[in-house]
Amino acid sequence: MSSRRLSESFFLGPDVVEISRKLLGKVLCSRSPSGRITGGVIVETEAYAGAGDRASHAFGNRRTGRTAVMYRRGPVAYVYLCYGLHWLFNIITNVEGVPHAVLVRALQPVRGAALMARRRGLDKGDPRVASGPGAVSRALGISSAHSGESLLGRRVWVERGRSIPPDMVCSSRRIGVSYAGRDARRPWRFFIRGNACVSRRDLNRNYENN
């Protein structure tokens, strides 16, 4: 049987915006310390385009304790604490020294959905289980311990899933980056049209036609 996992080459391309779009429909999975696997179809992403992107933690090649892993060769996880309480999960792409990242903003649970719902304190099937970047990490059991982890390893990885027809892919400006000047308006958020698990659906109407 051939591996369902995406291989390293998928993540090493030079265009993180394209990778962000192509991750829609893929399946993000994690394994808990006790061996339980949870995962969901990626239905919403955002691209953060490195040193030249004012919205990125790596703008201007800034380096801090938490952003060090952004400069590693992809694919590795970059997980950081937002507002002091939410873990946000990113996939670092490209070669060493180029801090490209894709934020995974929403999943549709497909493996271990009951456990994902329990971690969130919601009923299985509730579309909010992994809707929003903080919810994604919580549903998958991801925290700072995963930052720097290779996505080719045993704790967190991405599987092939199925391809999404181009006419089902919508884009918009990224959420919550109004501080980023002209980069705030770049259409680097991608989501699957009409999918119930996509976050901030109140903002999506204007973009449904792409």
Added chain:
DNA sequence: CAGCAGATTGACT
């Protein structure tokens, strides 16, 4: 060292 903003979420008016 104090103050503040932030790639968010959920509870409450």
Added chain:
DNA sequence: GTCAATCTGCTGC
């Protein structure tokens, strides 16, 4: 719609 929870890193005194 408003607001608090609570950590990291930046700015300015």
